[in-house]
Amino acid sequence: MIPIRDTTVCYTTPYVTWALMFICISLFVLLEFSPDQIHHYIIYIYGMVPLRYTNPEWAIAMGYPVDHYLSFITNLFLHGGWLHLIMNMWFLWLFAGKIEDRMGHVRFIIFYLICGFIASTIQWLYTPDLVMPVVGASGAIAGVLGAYFFLYPYSRIVIWIPILLLPIFIEIPAIAFIGLWVIFQMAKATTAVMFYEGASDVALWAHLGGFIAGFLLFRYFLRKDYPG
Template sequence: MIPIRDTAPCYSRPIVSWSLMVLCIVIFIAMEIIPDQLKYRLTYLFGMVPLRYSSPAWAAHFGLPPDYYLSFLTSLFLHGGWLHLVTNMLFMWIFADNIEDLMGKGRFLVFYVVCGLSAQALQFYFDPYLTIPVVGASGAIAGVLGAYFFLYPFERVIVLIPILFFPLVFHVPAIAFLGFWIILQLQKATASVMFDGVMVDVAWWAHLGGFIAGAVLYRFFLRNEPEQ
């Protein structure tokens, strides 16, 4: 299922959401045009590499400062490829504006960052010996989805389902669409730790961590008065 848009009205311009999207896109393009060796170095420096913190000796061997915890934040603005970027930005475009609308700009920014950090922390907890960088905004965006799940459960998400050469469009309740999404993340995450030899190229635990953080914390970020 490919989400196209939602039906929840938004009463203010989501400046923070748009700015975060622009920042991710600009950083991605900049990383694409620099030399590969520099791109590789920056990805390992600013991406969250779990083994870097689990094994200081390994970090020192590769010239990575083991006490550089800023990567838990900077990794949220890096992406591994065009599909990774486009998918994250699509979900951000569809769901983040309504959450920013209810929280206000400043509170939404803090909420987004807190969810992103929670996502990276859970990924580190369940996979502390991973040697590749965990990058992407999906953990923070999962926090947005967690808030949307409870704030707009019966709004409709318009999804495209390609069947052979005939794309079909459906209106699905947000609670069903996001419920299916979180079940998929849970299934993939548990499979990654229960079964040996399972190839993991997606930070499933980061998605779960972000969603849980968003679902638990959103109520503390809602503003009391409409923002003018």
């Protein structure tokens, strides 16, 4: 199922959402055309490598800067491939503008970064020995979905079901679409822990951690003068 659009009305221009998309896309394109050595350095230094913080001696031996915790935030702006980038930017485009509208620009960026930080931390706690960098905006976007889930549960999400590439579109409530997304993340995370010792090419725990952070914290960032 691929979400195409929603029916929620947005009263303000989502400048922060656009800026986040611009930064993510620009960094990805820049790194794609950078020498491999620079690409590798940026991903490993500014991506969040869990073992770097679990085992400081290993981190020093590998040449990581000491006490460098910015990667819990900077990893949100890096992506591992075109599909990874496109999916994250699509979800950001569909859902984040509505939450920015309800929070205001400043409150939204604070909320977004806090959710991303919590998502990165949860991923570190559940995969402390991982030596691959965790990158991507999906943890923070999961926080946006957590807020959307409670603010617009009955908004209609137009879904494309790509059966033989036919134009099959249906509308379902946001609570159903996001609920299915959460169930899928939980199932994948549990399977990874049970059968693969927590190994996965998707930061599932970051997704769940970001979502939980989003639905717990969103109410503290809402505008009091919202016109809707």
